[in-house]
Amino acid sequence: MAKDKNAARYDKDGVRRVMRKRDYFSDFSGQLALGLMANIVGQLNYFYTDKVGLAVGSVGIILAISKVVDAFTDVIAGNLIDHSSGGDHKYFKWIAPQIIPAAAIMVLMFTVPKNQMAGIIYALVTNLILSAGLYTFIATPFSAVMTVRSRSLSERGSIGLFRAVGNYGAGMLISILTIPVTNMLGGTQSAWIKYGVVLGVLVMILFTICWRNGKKAKFACDYEDEESEIPAEEEEEPVPFKEAMTLLLKNKYWVIILLFNLITSVTNAVAASGGVYYSKWIFGNDNLVGITGMAGMLATVVGFILSKPIIARLGIKRTICVGLLGAALLAGVRCFVPTNFMVCVVTGMLGGFVQIPMMSLYGVLTSMTIDYNEWKYDKKMVAMTGGAIGFGSKVGNGLGAAVLSAFLAIGAYDATLEVATTSMRYSIYAFNNYLPVVINLLMFVIFLKFDLEKRLPQMREEIAARRAAK
Template sequence: MSRKPLGKDKDGIQKVMRFGDYLGDAAGQFTLNAISGLVGQLTYFYTDKVGLAAGAVGTAFLIVKLIDAFTDLIMGYIVDHTKPGKERYRPWLLKMSVPAAVMIVLLFTVPANVSSTMQMVYMFITNFLLTAVIYTALCIPYASLMVVRTASQQERGNMGTWRAGAGYVSGMIIAVAIIPITNMLGGDQTAWIKFSAVLAVVAVICLLITWKTSKETNPVMEAENKPGAQDEALPFKEAITNLFHNKYWVMVLIMGLAVNITYGLANSAGTYYAKWIYGNDNLVGIQGAIGMIPTILGFILVGPMIKKLGVTKTLKVSFFIGMAGNALRLLNPYNFVYNTVLGCFGTFANIPMMCLLGVLTAMTIDYNEYKFNNRMLASSQAACGFGSKVGNGLGASLVAWCLAIASYNPEAAVASAAVKQAVFTFNIYVPLILFTVLFILSIKFDLEKKLPQIHAEIAQRKDQAK
């Protein structure tokens, strides 16, 4: 039985997304954010549960992420060169589902009865395989689905909101539950393995749901899976050169990196703050639970904010709120209630960018078509993949390096003055700087108001080419 056709959006573009489509699409983001969230917790796991040196952990993370930076571009090139007549994006979700689950568990099965050098090697290999290989092979195709799924900016915005909501749920499960649950299970390495095993099963199910419900169709553009309908596959060097000549793509690349460093810090840093500043690492669960309030408000308000202010102005407002919240924390960084309340402002400030990074990237893809006559869709998504993986990794590395400089000792009875300053650095100072950078970039990003004219010129070119 055929379903009743949907109407058109406010721009007159045919809508194609229903409730089940949004839900199925968002399930994929649950897995991606679960992986990012676990990577964010690894610094604490490696230093306080396995016993590795903080400086060595931070350096290993950096090396993985430097390599990882190139795998996004390579994956984009591979996807963009898929043979005509085949689906480019959806099949990768099926191919990588089981490997992702296996590697999620292997992250925490660091051998106990071997040297610290061998443990570091194991840590490096498992992190590389999960983030640089498997996560990349999932993230780039998944991010591209937003563009080939619908031509409606309204539906893309809705997809971004649904994805952000699903991603936040998985992130909050980890942020709020992983410490109390693993402590309840014994607080040792085995407890973390049990937690990761359950999450791995859920991750596979979510990826399979997204694979099953996704479609590579766009009623306005030519079908992506028909021979002769795809963009011409550009040589790798030419595609990368074009991307870096798209100033808006570069800005989104930097914004994605900066905002994901804040996510990485949030995942890694809060436990140290609760343990050494407040004196109880279980308080991180209470903070996470309270953080649900601004999160829910953020998801409720982001739609009206976008409708009233537009995408770019919504981001300006949110980044300013993030700056103000972190600046005020400097006045009294020791008070639990004061900092928890102000932390809610930072949480709220992150929600719009969670929802809109994919939308910003889609705008830059339209600009690629306008400037280069080629969307370079999968290659362009490297901005999201690079920012997510490298940003989260750098956030975790910053935590480890700050602790190493402060001569961190996880067995100490109380935190030294240097350790306290290190904790303040990656919980307050660095986020303040990052929100300032994001605010400045949002002021410079003027592509949104140019899009109507750009779309009109692209349509005119296509009409002339017929």
């Protein structure tokens, strides 16, 4: 007998499943597009210094300013979205108006004037439009959707896994393709503009797939009226901005995840920009960054296949701790053999593998803090929580760009040289090898205080009882 595709499905905790294969695919498409936007910013440091000729110190300041401003717009966007109407379905309506401008900015990022002052101003403005404007008003509602789409923790975990692969896959695609493709097209600024056109079209297609499916999809709330034993949730009354921030700062789990996003984003930002400098100046060929990117892509595929059983076996907290310690250990290996290309490829590949399960939990961690908000304060503050945690990611990216530029400046970086000086080489070692060791160990210590995983089942029972009593 054929299975009824419309039959209700439940997870092991008795919570109704709502996600279909096409929902996961469209969600993956949205995250892939966001990942392309975010990761191309990681290539701008090299583009500005080596293709346009902007001063390395100015580049660091530009990227840091844009990310810090971007961080504050995350909080503002979250507050605006929380105060908008439309219930759980309101989030996708924020995405549609940004799709075409997002495609356009992927091209405009590379049309930088070669005059120093004009180039600096243009680079700052286009970075602000991309990061603080378009990216924020897509990423903030997109992040919030995970929590309201499904009440099932296992489905949220699967959504997080697809999003992690989309985000990490975008990073790998940018790493593999950017330098070889632009070099094949001539290696000039014009080549980068052509590359931007292709990325812009791809971003537009991916966001359209995500939005069209999202506006038609069924959410958990759509089933609650059909099942009388599950109390339907009313649309939450908006929480004033000041009160919301005060409550979030009192939520220690939110603070831990804020720091988690902040610190890991520093290493991600440095890694996104730093690999090409390593390939060019340590190994003597910037095209080699494509090989390290392909190794990372292989690790992503394997990590995707094994993430669910790893998380099921280790649990959320131990999965993250293993990922942090593994990343620190592998970066430590490179400290001892910094000029060995195969060691660099293998440690990068293994580093990607141990981090994929951890990265797939970012969204799950955010949804857990939202559940804690509801238990503690009887207020979920969905978009505000996600946007404020995004604050840590954006500040971390800004700090990462500033740290990278600072290391280059300390090493007296000069893009016109044929061979790296000793100071340049050690500055590149510092941000690629030494820094990840320190940062991942620091985050491991911070995350030891996260015990929400074992407390959450009891909290959810109390929330359900409170809702039923109303």
